[in-house]
Amino acid sequence: MSERILDINNLSVTFGGLHALKDLNFHVDEGEIVGVIGPNGAGKTTFFNMISGMVTPSSGEILFEGESMIGLDPNQVTQRGISRTFQNVRLFANMTIVENVMVAQHCRTKKGIFSSLFNTPGFRKEEAEIRAHAEKVLGFFGTRLIGYRLEQPASVLSYANRRRLEIARAMATSPRLLLLDEPVAGMNPKESAELTDLIGKLRSEWGFTIVMIEHDMNVVRDVSDRVVCLDHGETLAQGSFEEVSNNPEVIEAYLGRPLEKRA
Amino acid sequence: MTAAVKVKGARRTGVDWFLLFLRVLLIGLIAIGLLAFIAQQIDPNNWFARLTHDGEAASRLSWPQFRGLIVTGLSQGAMYGLIALGYSMVYGVLGFINFAHGEVFMVGAFTGFIMSNKFDEAGWWDGPIFIPVILITILVSTLVATATAVIMERVAYRPLRGSPRLIPLITSIGVSFFIQNAVILLFGPGAKGYPPNPDWLEETIPVVGIEVKKLLVIVVAAISMAGLWYFVERTKTGKAMRAVAEDKEIASLMGIDVNKTIVTTFAVGGAMAGIAGILWGILFKSVIATTGFLPGIKAFTAAVVGGVGNLGGAMAGGVSLGSAEALAPLMLLEPLGVEGPSQLRDAVVFTLLILVLLVKPTGLFGERLSSEDRA
Amino acid sequence: MSTTTTDNDVFEPSPAESAMAAAPVQSSVDWNKVARFGGILALALVFISLSGMPVGLDKRTILYWINPGVYVNNPDGVGLTLGYLSLLIWPILLGWAVGNEVVLEGMQATKRGFSDLLAGFGVGALGGLGVFALTFLMGLDREMDPDSGALVYGVRDPLVNWNENLYVLLTFNRGWGFALWVWPLLAGVLALIGAGLRLLPDGIRKAVLAAVTAIVSVSIFQFLIDDVIEGVGETINDPGRLSNFFGDPDDGRPRVDSVFDGLIEFVYAQTGGLRLQGMILIGVVAAALSLAGSYVTRGRFKASRKAYFDKPLAQRTMSTSVLMFVTALALIILPFFTGKIANELFANVGIFLLLALGLNIVVGLAGILDLGYVAFFAVGGYTTAVLTSAGRGDEWPSWVPLFVTDDGEAVVGGWLIALVFVVIFAAITGLLIGAPVIRMRGDYLAIVTLGFGEIIRLLFLSDWLSGYFGGAQGITNIESADFGPLGTVSGINPRSVFYLVLFFSAIAIYVSWRLERSRLGRAWMAIREDESVAEAMGINTVNMKLMAFVVGAVLASFSGAIFSAKVGSIFPTSFLILVSIIILVVVIVGGMGNIMGVIVGSLVLIGVLGGPKQPGLLQEFSEYKLLIYGALLIWMMLKRPEGLVPNARRSRELHQDEFLQDAWLKGEVDTGDDGDVAVEVAPA
Structure with a gap:
């Protein structure tokens, strides 16, 4: 077993009396793909928001590579190596496809106002590198997002391709931990099978550790090393897909209590 | 979806430190100013007063002066509160700042000017039938102001519904500019005088020492406010307004005519501004095309201070802002040795706005915003 | 558009029109x-x-x-x-x-x-x-x-x-x-x-409109046209005039007869307005040119322009630099031929252009609606005034430098040194104003910046600080900017002001142009689109927005410094909120986020209608211009929020639905069919 990359202890958050997350314990090891499942409103997205710094927890600690992430702004979290996608795809719709990916490299590049103004060789070199990296990242998804598409605004893309572009944008921040929020939602079976394949490659070829929220159990089964089920802000079960999917509490959370057991 | 409830954690950036410094500085200045004021009330010749007044003693504020300031502050604040209601309601329902709302107020004041002068020419203004005459004036001004607000909504804002949120704001700046300059062109650029008030309005009530006209302003504002409260909280239209403020789409699915409700919102806000306009005329007896600008901004500040979208808050914000504006120059700035402090009255208001947004951005009584604006 | 030209191609009917003709x-x-x-x-x-x-x-x-x-x-x-x-x-x-x-x-x-x-x-x-x-x-x-x-x-x-x-x-x-x-x-x-x-058929209609527009414009711009043509004519008759142009214009030679006098007299009446013959001449020429555009060139000019704008930005550089060089040359030459009043007009346009370019970075690129922008103009103006006027308030301690000689003359290069301080103070003011507001919601930010703009003006106006800034009396006797051998820039020689302002506008244009195409520009765009996502993608939104604020502040302060040297005296009334709003109208009418748009906006609005206090070409409009500004702002927001010269990206933002509809008609929208895309994945 390799090193812990993310370690979350006793994490809680309350929104005006509502416990969105209660005493959550969670960890991810380097190179793992962890699937997070749970019924709607279980606190999965809040959980992601908290890791990525968009929501500050009420108590508990988040350690990323041994360093506390509490109180960091989202951009600092991204800078430290955690990147995410959004459940309701949030692209920069009026920027071109390649710009969407280029802008994500902001925190990995550093040329400032003066080198931009004087168009220094260093600046031009960096711009070329940003562009090359962006094309490389986009090329990961086949030919869909490159070629003539590069200079088109993101708003012309189909839903599936928007999801792909969002993953590409997250990849471009060069994270070590990638948080995918329902990556295959809205895709047809063929597309989601392909993306499942790609998620595997994200680990094997790009070396990302991945935490993925997903409702599509086929995807979760195919790609996750470990599955965590959340309900009402608490961990219901974790373990291999089979263990979790056969856990009676999980089944109950998803399907409700079987009739004969209701008292 | 992603509720960006950002509670500041332990780590601060340079900007955070600066903001903290700014908060401490502003609050510190206020505290020092107040202490110095108290000190000079006790002993005008204390060392701090001599320090800030080039070695001379400060002047003490007498009780009637102080009382006068408070009453002035309250009556102005009541007007700000009335105008602020319009800002607050429109912000609650449509989620944008109607920058031109101050001009609705000005139109009300202008209508009052025309009406009152015509009545004065007929000899009715300063006569025994002043009360019915002023009621008619208020009614007409309110109608004109309401019509202005409704036309504004129809022409300039309705086509923009659903566009990026800065677009209606910019448009409303244009509307404000247009109305202001249209009034200048139609009625001339100079200040327009109201006829003199009847004597009994200018008198001071003996025991409490309040001028009758200021009392009138406060009373009329309170009545209007109560009426509005009843309208919003108790009537069917008011319920529809609150529903639209919460979520336009759902409200329309529930059978509420969203357009009509929005028009009502503008109309009610305009009516309140119209009443405030007349009160302004009675209080200051003069109106000019740019009259709407500063009270408009101040009323917006009042709305923010009280918590945008919160009607009681708007009124409370108006009153506290009016008092702060009246008192701060003499109670804070003068003890700190600022010369000509009343010139900086407007600066006090803007500083207060900034302070409130820095310390408690949701206002004193909390915001009530529609769901899409909360993010 | 196909290269084979049919009549339809010339007139370019919309697809719907031709499809529906028979319906x-x-x-x-x-x-x-x-x-x-x-x-x-x-x-x-x-x-x-x-x-x-x-x-x-x-x-x-x-x-x-x-x-x-x-x-x-x-x-x-x-x-x-x-x-x-x-x-x-x-x-x-x-x-x-x-x-x-x-x-x-x-x-x-x-x-x-x-x-x-x-x-x-x-x-x-x-x-x-x-x-x-x-x-x-x-x-x-x-x-x-x-x-x-x-x-x-x-x-x-x-x-x-x-x-x-x-x-x-x-x-x-x-x-x-x-x-x-x-x-x-x-x-x-x-x-x-x-x-x-x-x-009317499109071609004819265009010709008629062109004729009418030309007649009205030639008549309205009589003063400017007259001035330029006379100037050119006089220079042809007496080329020696050119030698005197950097000197004091008051020593200028008397106006001589111009070779074009006859033409002017033919077109214009003595008391102003076009003569019948002039109207016919201009109408016919304009209509002919328009018809030539439609029928003779057969849309080739239009097609080449379209081809230019369709090219990606990177490939446009060559043509862009040629265009810019030609424009710059024309601008440098023009004032040689125009008289003092026209040059004064150019100088005013330049001052507002500079302001508008700065605001364009703040509003157009970073999407921050700053209504207190005039504050930076004021800081630039007052800093220059304090450093270069013997008439500044008497409470300044002696270590605050004063770039005036004992004889009360301007120190050579004093203005430039003052400019260094101007930049520093503008940047500090930008940070001071920016830091508290930068985290606020966009609309709150607008009102609060407006408040700051007012506070700064009230401070300059107050008795409290009148020992420093002169209160309502302002600061007078500001020295002109003496550049030694290069000449002196002062209000009495508007041509010199124009060149100074041109120089700084060129800097501002260059700055906007470079920044827009850099890592910073992309970050600003992302912030404008969705701030919280931008932050989640690793952009430090606070710092980036502050940077936009400061860059805008510095550009505005340049304008203030030039204004100060030009006018020679400075009063709080020059810095009303009105100025902020007029600059905003210029940026919006021209086209937010677009340098060309801002230039067009300043020329059209400031040049023709006039600035807050500065008269434009239509001096008679000075009473009505504010009304027109307001009406224009409303109209533009309702009908054409992307401005006269739209930025492609901005128009997409504002007309998302229509854009998608067009793209769909052109078959550019990605329908998600993987049919034509190889599903195999490229090796990483």
């Missing part, structure tokens, strides 16, 4: 619409009449030879004046607008036809009735004062323009009975012409 669509008059438009027209005409515009603009003749009736300000003169034009243009516009074409979702529901003419006439007639109603009421109110014999009006009391001049102008001095039939008829015919323009 049966009804053509009838929509009387509701006519009544609505007629009502709007009537209200507009009455409002414009009462605003005083027709009477006020009556001094300016457009066409010398037409006599519509009376010429209020000059009863002996005749001509179509700008005053009448301010009324008569509206029937034409509304007649055009009432056109019966309804296009729903790309499908034409009703078509153009002769019913449009009828509708147009109806609208115009209703509008004319509105004017008649006004004259009738005025006639009822009009009384002869028995004592003085003057005509007095009862309603004049609140309505300042309800007076004899307006009555005379509206009734052509023939009483309201004349207005009863002449206005509905006149307005009706004009609206009919407006509606009729729709029926």
Whole structure:
């Protein structure tokens, strides 16, 4: 077993009396793909928001590579190596496809106002590198997002391709931990099978550790090393897909209590 | 979806430190100013007063002066509160700042000017039938102001519904500019005088020492406010307004005519501004095309201070802002040795706005915003 | 567009139009619409009449030879004046607008036809009735004062323009009975012409519009055109004049006859306005050029322009630099030929252009609506004033430098040193104002910056700081900017100011241009699109927004420093909120986020209408320009929020639906079919 990359202890958050997350314990090891499942409103997205710094927890600690992430702004979290996608795809719709990916490299590049103004060789070199990296990242998804598409605004893309572009944008921040929020939602079976394949490659070829929220159990089964089920802000079960999917509490959370057991 | 409830954690950036410094500085200045004021009330010749007044003693504020300031502050604040209601309601329902709302107020004041002068020419203004005459004036001004607000909504804002949120704001700046300059062109650029008030309005009530006209302003504002409260909280239209403020789409699915409700919102806000306009005329007896600008901004500040979208808050914000504006120059700035402090009255208001947004951005009584604006 | 040119290609009908030509669509008059438009027209005409515009603009003749009736300000003169034009243009516009074409979702529901003419006439007639109603009421109110014999009006009391001049102008001095039939008829015919323009073939219509636009512009810009042509002509006759241009213009040689004097006299009348022959000449030339554009070049020019704009930015660089070089050269040469007043105008345009370029970075690129932008202009102006004026407040300690010699002369290079301080103070002010507001919601930010702008002005105005900034008396005796051998820039030589402002505008343009295409520009765009996602993608939004704020502040302070040196004295009244709003209008009308747009915006608005206090080419408009600014702002937001020269990206933002519809028609929208995409994944 390799090193812990993310370690979350006793994490809680309350929104005006509502416990969105209660005493959550969670960890991810380097190179793992962890699937997070749970019924709607279980606190999965809040959980992601908290890791990525968009929501500050009420108590508990988040350690990323041994360093506390509490109180960091989202951009600092991204800078430290955690990147995410959004459940309701949030692209920069009026920027071109390649710009969407280029802008994500902001925190990995550093040329400032003066080198931009004087168009220094260093600046031009960096711009070329940003562009090359962006094309490389986009090329990961086949030919869909490159070629003539590069200079088109993101708003012309189909839903599936928007999801792909969002993953590409997250990849471009060069994270070590990638948080995918329902990556295959809205895709047809063929597309989601392909993306499942790609998620595997994200680990094997790009070396990302991945935490993925997903409702599509086929995807979760195919790609996750470990599955965590959340309900009402608490961990219901974790373990291999089979263990979790056969856990009676999980089944109950998803399907409700079987009739004969209701008292 | 992603509720960006950002509670500041332990780590601060340079900007955070600066903001903290700014908060401490502003609050510190206020505290020092107040202490110095108290000190000079006790002993005008204390060392701090001599320090800030080039070695001379400060002047003490007498009780009637102080009382006068408070009453002035309250009556102005009541007007700000009335105008602020319009800002607050429109912000609650449509989620944008109607920058031109101050001009609705000005139109009300202008209508009052025309009406009152015509009545004065007929000899009715300063006569025994002043009360019915002023009621008619208020009614007409309110109608004109309401019509202005409704036309504004129809022409300039309705086509923009659903566009990026800065677009209606910019448009409303244009509307404000247009109305202001249209009034200048139609009625001339100079200040327009109201006829003199009847004597009994200018008198001071003996025991409490309040001028009758200021009392009138406060009373009329309170009545209007109560009426509005009843309208919003108790009537069917008011319920529809609150529903639209919460979520336009759902409200329309529930059978509420969203357009009509929005028009009502503008109309009610305009009516309140119209009443405030007349009160302004009675209080200051003069109106000019740019009259709407500063009270408009101040009323917006009042709305923010009280918590945008919160009607009681708007009124409370108006009153506290009016008092702060009246008192701060003499109670804070003068003890700190600022010369000509009343010139900086407007600066006090803007500083207060900034302070409130820095310390408690949701206002004193909390915001009530529609769901899409909360993010 | 195909290269084979057919007639259709020349006129470029919209796809819907050609597809629908054969479809049966009804053509009838929509009387509701006519009544609505007629009502709007009537209200507009009455409002414009009462605003005083027709009477006020009556001094300016457009066409010398037409006599519509009376010429209020000059009863002996005749001509179509700008005053009448301010009324008569509206029937034409509304007649055009009432056109019966309804296009729903790309499908034409009703078509153009002769019913449009009828509708147009109806609208115009209703509008004319509105004017008649006004004259009738005025006639009822009009009384002869028995004592003085003057005509007095009862309603004049609140309505300042309800007076004899307006009555005379509206009734052509023939009483309201004349207005009863002449206005509905006149307005009706004009609206009919407006509606009729729709029926003309596109090429002809363009030619007609070009002719009318040319005639009106040539007439309105008489002063500038006259000035430039005379200047060029004089220089041809006496090339020696050029040698004197960097010197004091007051030593300039007397004006000599220009070779073009004959042409000017042929076109323009002595008292202003175009002669009949001039009008015909200009109309014919413009129409011919327009027709040539349509038929002779067969759209090739248009196609090449389109090809240029279709190219990705990176590939445009070559053509862009050529264009910019040519423009710069033209701008440098132009002031050699123009007189002092025109140069003053250019200098004013430049000062506001510089401000607008700065605001464009803040609003256009980073999406921060800063309404207190004037504060930085003020800081630039006051810093320069304090450092280069002997007349600054006397409470400054002696270690605050003063770049004035003991004889009260400007120190060589003193302005430049002061400029260093200006930049520093502007940047600090930018940070001080920016830091508290930068986390606020966009609309709160707008109002709070407005508050800051006001606070800064109130501080400069206050008695409290009058020992430093002179309070309401301001700071006078500001030295001109002495650049030693390069010359001196001062208000008495507007040409020098123009060059200085040109230099700084070039810097500002370069800065905007570079930043937009850099990592910072992309980050700003991302913030403008979705701030919280931008932050989640690793962009430090606070720092980036502050940076935009500071860059904008520094550019505005340059403008302030030049303003200070130009005017020679500085008062708090030069820094009203009004200035911020006018700059905002310039940026928005030109096209937010687009350098070219901002330039066009400043030229059109500041150049033609004028700045907050500076007169433009249409000096008669100074009373009405603020109203026009307000109306323009509303109109642009409603109809064309992307501005006159749109930035492609901005228009996409503002017309998302239409854009997608177009893209769909062109087959560019990605429908998600993987049919044509190889599913195999490229090796990483």
